[in-house]
Amino acid sequence: MYERFYYLNEKPFKITPDPRFLFWSEGHKEALAHLRYGVEEKKGFVVITGDVGTGKTTLLQALLAGLKDNIHYAAVSNPGMSVDDFLYYIGNAFGLSVGTFSKAQFLMKFSDFLHESASQGKYVLLVIDEAHKLSVELLEEIRLLSNLETAEEKLLNIFLVGQPELNQKLTDPSLLPLRQRICASYHLLPLTREDVGEYLKKRLLVAGAKFSNLFKPGAVRAIYKYTRGYPRAINILADQALLTGFVRGKKEINTRIIREASKDLTLPGEKRPRFFPAWLKWGMGAVAGVIAIVLWGIFYFS
Structure with missing residues (x-):
């Protein structure tokens, strides 16, 4: 008008997360550096938190738009689902024909996919936005996915991005093994x-x-x-x-x-x-x- x-x-x-409009404050630059470090070094888990409206999703869109062709990624923006639904979702997001496979069959198929990607020199990245909505049970399942690795490197990189409640949820005693796998974390502040x-x-x-x-x-x-x-x-x-x-x-x-x-x-x-x-x-x-x-x-x- x-x-x-x-x-x-x-x-x-507009409030849609359009990467063209992303303003690179010092905080956004540092958060992006943490994410890139996680991808390039194959370090496993990276956690980015920030209050509602600090630009987390826009930052993710900018990261994904700039990824190289040798990176397979799947993005989950609504993780409030059951374990079975989550596994089915990411299987399809990575192009796997999971059908009505059991959990064990899915893990075998997903493991084959990760090893094949690694043999071709490709990275596999799972990005979970709104990660504060993940249940403790699902967070533990995601940690188990990160067990799929070789002696030399991680086969799956996982970014957890969400509101500060995510950090509180990660203090659950049952999630200690996951916390120990977090290689980098950053809290995104509002603009100055x-x-x-x-x-x-x-x-x-x-x-x-x-x-x-x-x-x-x-x-x-x-x-x-x-x-x-x-x-x-x-x-x-x-x-x-x-x-x-x-x-x-x-x-x-x-x-x-x-x-x-x-x-x-x-x-x-x-x-x-x-x-x-x-x-x-x-x-x-x-x-x-x-x-x-x-x-x-x-x-x-x-």
């Missing part, structure tokens, strides 16, 4: 105040903006205050701000527009301050003073 008004080719703040301005510019430029300073400095500060630097929340607020600016006929987004756009949104930032006119603030202070005097009189003469 507002794209033509702001000379954009597409909406810059300085990152937010660059994040907005990056997405605007990818969307075809002629000018990347569409959001005035005060608006950028307000966006950080209301979103606390969470990329998904930034996208929601910035998109609403562009719509509000379009309706108001404003070519630049200022603090007032951000404030108005934030009113009906649920955002992770601090509670929005109430803006009172100076006369009202003075009046409230005067009323409070009168009440204090009255209360003092009541207690003094009682």
Whole structure:
């Protein structure tokens, strides 16, 4: 709706995980380095955590889009399933005709697939997004899959990506063998105040903006205050701000527009301050003073 008004080719703040729009903060660079290390060194388990909306899924999409041809991968984005369903899913995702095989038959077929891939110089990677939804039972089954290895190297690399609850779940005593196999872990933090301005510019430029300073400095500060630097929340607020600016006929987004756009949104930032006119603030202070005097009189003469 507002794209033509702001000379954009597409909406810059969609919440879909499009790798083209990924902003490489220092945290995202470090998280990606951990993931690449896990792939290139065949180290087994890598764990990446982060709160909702920190860009974990977008980071994964960027990683998968850049994988070399010698890497077989399967991505699971909804792991809340039974063990049998999970094994059936990943078998099909790796192109195996698992049919109605028993668990033992699946493991034999999967082992053959891993060894054949290794003999051809290929890596096998299993990526599990939303991994905090995995049951303890399923996490243990995934660990058992990682037992498929040779004396020289791991045949299966596994990335567990999810919310911080994943780390809590991994403290279960029964998962100690899995924890001991984690070679790298990283917790992804929200963007810093300085990152937010660059994040907005990056997405605007990818969307075809002629000018990347569409959001005035005060608006950028307000966006950080209301979103606390969470990329998904930034996208929601910035998109609403562009719509509000379009309706108001404003070519630049200022603090007032951000404030108005934030009113009906649920955002992770601090509670929005109430803006009172100076006369009202003075009046409230005067009323409070009168009440204090009255209360003092009541207690003094009682």
